[in-house]
Amino acid sequence: MKLITCPLNGPRPLLEFVxxxxxxxxxxxxxxxxxxxxxxxxxxxxxxxxxxEWWCHTPSGYWFIAERDTASDDFLKTYDAxxxxxxxx
Amino acid sequence: xPRRLLKFAVNSWLGRRHPEPRMFRAPxxxxxxxxxxxxxxxxxxxxxxxxxxxxxxxxxxxxxERGYLAGGNTARNTTIIRANYLTPEGVKxxxxxxxxxxxxxxxxxxxxxxxxRGHLTLAHSDADLRTARWRAEVxxxxxxxxxxxxxxxxxxxxxxxxxxxGGLTPIVGALYHAPGAIARHDAxxxxxxxxxxxxxxxxxxxTEVLGIDVVGGAVTGVRTSRGHIATKRVLCxxxxxxxxxxxxxxxxxxxxxxxxxxxxxxxxxxWLDPIIVSSSLHAYxxxxxxxxxxxxxxLDPHELxxxxxxxxxxxxxxxxxxxxxxxxxxxxxxxxxAGMADMTPDFTxxxxxxxxxxxxxxxxxxxxxxxATPISGKTMSHTVATxxxxxxxxxxxxxxxxxxxxxxxxxxxxxxx
Numbered sequence: 001m002k003l004i005t006c007p008l009n010g011p012r013p014l015l016e017f018v019x020x021x022x023x024x025x026x027x028x029x030x031x032x033x034x035x036x037x038x039x040x041x042x043x044x045x046x047x048x049x050x051x052x053e054w055w056c057h058t059p060s061g062y063w064f065i066a067e068r069d070t071a072s073d074d075f076l077k078t079y080d081a082x083x084x085x086x087x088x089x
Numbered sequence: 090x091p092r093r094l095l096k097f098a099v100n101s102w103l104g105r106r107h108p109e110p111r112m113f114r115a116p117x118x119x120x121x122x123x124x125x126x127x128x129x130x131x132x133x134x135x136x137x138x139x140x141x142x143x144x145x146x147x148x149x150x151x152x153x154e155r156g157y158l159a160g161g162n163t164a165r166n167t168t169i170i171r172a173n174y175l176t177p178e179g180v181k182x183x184x185x186x187x188x189x190x191x192x193x194x195x196x197x198x199x200x201x202x203x204x205x206r207g208h209l210t211l212a213h214s215d216a217d218l219r220t221a222r223w224r225a226e227v228x229x230x231x232x233x234x235x236x237x238x239x240x241x242x243x244x245x246x247x248x249x250x251x252x253x254x255g256g257l258t259p260i261v262g263a264l265y266h267a268p269g270a271i272a273r274h275d276a277x278x279x280x281x282x283x284x285x286x287x288x289x290x291x292x293x294x295x296t297e298v299l300g301i302d303v304v305g306g307a308v309t310g311v312r313t314s315r316g317h318i319a320t321k322r323v324l325c326x327x328x329x330x331x332x333x334x335x336x337x338x339x340x341x342x343x344x345x346x347x348x349x350x351x352x353x354x355x356x357x358x359x360w361l362d363p364i365i366v367s368s369s370l371h372a373y374x375x376x377x378x379x380x381x382x383x384x385x386x387x388l389d390p391h392e393l394x395x396x397x398x399x400x401x402x403x404x405x406x407x408x409x410x411x412x413x414x415x416x417x418x419x420x421x422x423x424x425x426x427a428g429m430a431d432m433t434p435d436f437t438x439x440x441x442x443x444x445x446x447x448x449x450x451x452x453x454x455x456x457x458x459x460x461a462t463p464i465s466g467k468t469m470s471h472t473v474a475t476x477x478x479x480x481x482x483x484x485x486x487x488x489x490x491x492x493x494x495x496x497x498x499x500x501x502x503x504x505x506x
Contacts, residue, residue, distance in 0.1 A: 001401055015401070019391035035491065042434060042490045043341040046332040048394035070346075071394045 002073075006057045007064050007080050020054030023065060023084070050076060052084070112279050113286035119293060122319035123151045125473055126311050128298050128334060129326035130154025131163040132274070132459065133451050135281035135292075136466020137324055137473070142288035144467075145474035152285070153296040153313060155330070159278030162328045165396070165428030166459040167351050167385045168274050169364055169375065171208050173228050173235045173266040178484045179437065179498045180231045185481060186464035187268055193463060197280035201272045202378045207363040208269020209243060213258040217369060221264035228266070238265045246363050255412035258369055269364050271375050271383075277462055301337045301448070308338075308447035324473050326451040326465075328458065329394065329429025338445050342452070343490055344431045348389040349456055350402045352425040354417070356380035365413065372409040381423060384410060388430060388456065398425040430455045435495035440469065440485040441478040449473050450487060457498075 002014040022045065027036050045051075048071040055066045055078070065084045067077040100106075125141060127134045130152050141147045154160075170190055172183040194201045212218045221237050228235030239262050240252050252260045282292055293315070301323060302310040311318045325334050329346050361376040371387040386406045389399075403425055410417055432455045433439060439453035451469050454461070468479035478486060484496060 002399075038491055038493060039341060042343040044343055044345050045341075046345045046392060047336050048333070048346075070392055073393050073395060073397070 004055070004066070004075055005078050006060075006062065007078050008062045009057055009060055012057060016057055016059055018056050018058055020056060020063065023052040023054060046070075054081075112283045113292050116291050116293065119151065119153075119296070119313070119316050119318055120291075121317075122310075123291075124149035124320065125151075125322045125324065126318055126320045127152045127324045127326060128311070129161075129328070129330075130158045130278075130282075130292060130294060131161050131326060131328065132159065132278045132281065132462040133163075133454070133465050133469070134324070134326035135159075135278055135285055136462050137326065137451065137469045138290045138292075138466075139281045139285040139288070140466045140470035141473060142285055142290050145470055147474055148289035150285070150289075151291045151293060151318065152282075153298065153311075153318075154292070154294045155297040157294050158282060158292070159275060162428040162430070162454070162458060163274055163278045163462075165349075165351070165426055166274060167373065167375070167383050168271045168377075168459055169208070169269070169366075169373070170203075170272060170460040171266055171269040171364075172233050172460075173208065173210070173224055173264060173269070174498060175224050175227060176437075176496055176498050177227065177231065178496055180228055180233055182464060182481050182485075183460060184231060184233050185467075186461050187270075189463035189467065190270065190272065190460075193277075193280070197284050199276060199280035199283065201276045201280060203270060203272045204378065205268055205270040206375065207246065208266040209238075209246065209363050209365050210264040210266070211243070211260050211365065211367040211369070212262045212264070213254065213260060213367065213369040215261075218262050221262065224264055234267045236265050238263050247361065247365065249360060249414055249416065250365070251413060251415055254370075258412070271364065271377065273378065274459060277459075281462075281466070298334065298337075301334070303338050303445060303448075306444075306446055308445060320447075322447045322449070322473055324449045324451060324469060326469070328431050328452065328454055331431050331450075331452040335450075338448060340443060340445060340448075340487075342439065342487065343434050344439070344453060345392050346394050346429050347391070347432055348393050348395060348397070348427040349385070349430040350389065350398055350425065350427040351383065351385040352398075352403060352406065353377070353384065353423050354382040355421045355423050357382065357420065367409070367413065370409040370412065372406055372413070374410065374413075382417075382420070388432070389427075394429060396427045396429060398427055432456075436498040437496035438465075438482075438485050439487050440465070440482040441472050441487070442476070443487055453485075 003011040225235045297314040300312040364375040366373040374384045433453040468482045471479040
């Protein structure tokens with residue numbers, strides 16, 4: 001099974017992880033229009049590319065950031081969310 | 090030796106070209122312009138081309154395909170045809186498709202191996218039975234043959250099934266959909282391709298879209314790897330490649346691409362008549378015309394633009410298959426593959442007009458596209474010809490997301506709910 005390097009637990013099998021989707025900046029719900037809010041809620045950018053994603057190591061309940069190529073499934077980098085500058089967290 | 094065979098041999102010996110006509114022409118170059126450009130030479134695109142020419146008299150149509158004909162999800166699905174969905178919109182749409190399927194071999198004068206088998210959605214719990222009852226009632230209301238049956242019925246239709254199912258998830262009943270069928274996927278695409286070609290449609294393989302020209306909010310042309318095409322109408326039917334095409338014209342969508350894997354066993358003598366589906370076990374199986382067991386499971390859990398296969402998938406699916414049919418432990422897996430499913434948040438397609446004038450979308454086919462091939466061709470050709478959505482696809486529009494009018498089709502296969 002594919003191994004993912006968890007920043008907290010080291011290399012662990014893929015089965016122990018779930019993907020939380022792309023790291024995106026949330027618009028301010030109080031000031032954004034309905035259109036902007038709905039677009040953020042539903043629309044996704046699923047073009048194949050390297051992108052930053054939220055991942056969770058489920059047995060330890062630890063969320064972190066992974067840079068993954070969605071064409072090759074290569075995990076280029078994984079790091080703690082606190083190390084992500086402007087992660088929208 | 091039959092005379093025809095002799096003719097082939099002599100021609101081949103003389104170095105002549107194959108004397109039989111091909112399924113469709115292969116024009117050497119693209120024309121400078123077409124009335125309609127269809128991106129994607131899969132079942133949906135070819136069906137739309139066929140009905141545009143046949144029903145709407147629009148024959149100046151080109152189908153452009155990046156790879157080879159029907160090499161995408163048309164070749165990668167598990168060919169199950171059914172109409173026992175959950176929402177009124179879904180049931181009406183897929184039932185209209187089934188009516189077309191029944192006549193399709195005769196219509197295209199091509200044997201599609203269309204084979205009504207009966208479709209059993211197994212229930213392993215009271216919750217499963219409740220969903221089955223719900224679906225059956227919605228189906229019956231719209232005239233679709235669908236009923237809840239008990240475990241004895243399942244055993245009678247499939248004597249080889251293990252109702253005990255490994256002990257943890259015994260089978261307590263099923264949703265039975267008698268018209269459920271399978272068909273030969275390649276034949277569907279080739280049949281439509283030949284039909285469209287005979288009506289004047291051009292098919293160009295190995296032709297990739299590089300860009301779409303939009304002036305003043307309306308389509309004016311398509312740039313391809315084999316030259317520019319001027320056109321005012323483009324139909325996009327490219328499943329997993331849809332986000333890349335939408336990016337070219339700056340349209341957003343909720344599509345997310347996930348691989349959907351499947352595998353087949355070595356050929357066996359016919360023993361499995363109905364199509365068996367278990368949402369709880371995330372497994373479905375049918376026996377194809379050539380005896381292979383065609384098996385599928387749920388989507389890969391994270392987004393990926395790749396048709397790679399994984400051992401994890403084969404192991405997980407095999408384990409569930411053995412719970413249903415323990416005797417398969419001696420049977421080998423022949424092939425394994427994946428397709429790229431374009432998933433929507435409500436398990437319903439995205440069809441029809443878009444904010445970009447002249448750009449029509451046939452996407453969001455996730456795990457439910459093959460069975461919709463005829464009706465999607467029919468309704469999209471109407472939409473392209475008239476510029477207005479066909480009534481059957483009104484609730485499938487891209488605009489539904491902005492209005493938060495999602496459909497919630499939980500009768501879709503290969504999705505956990």
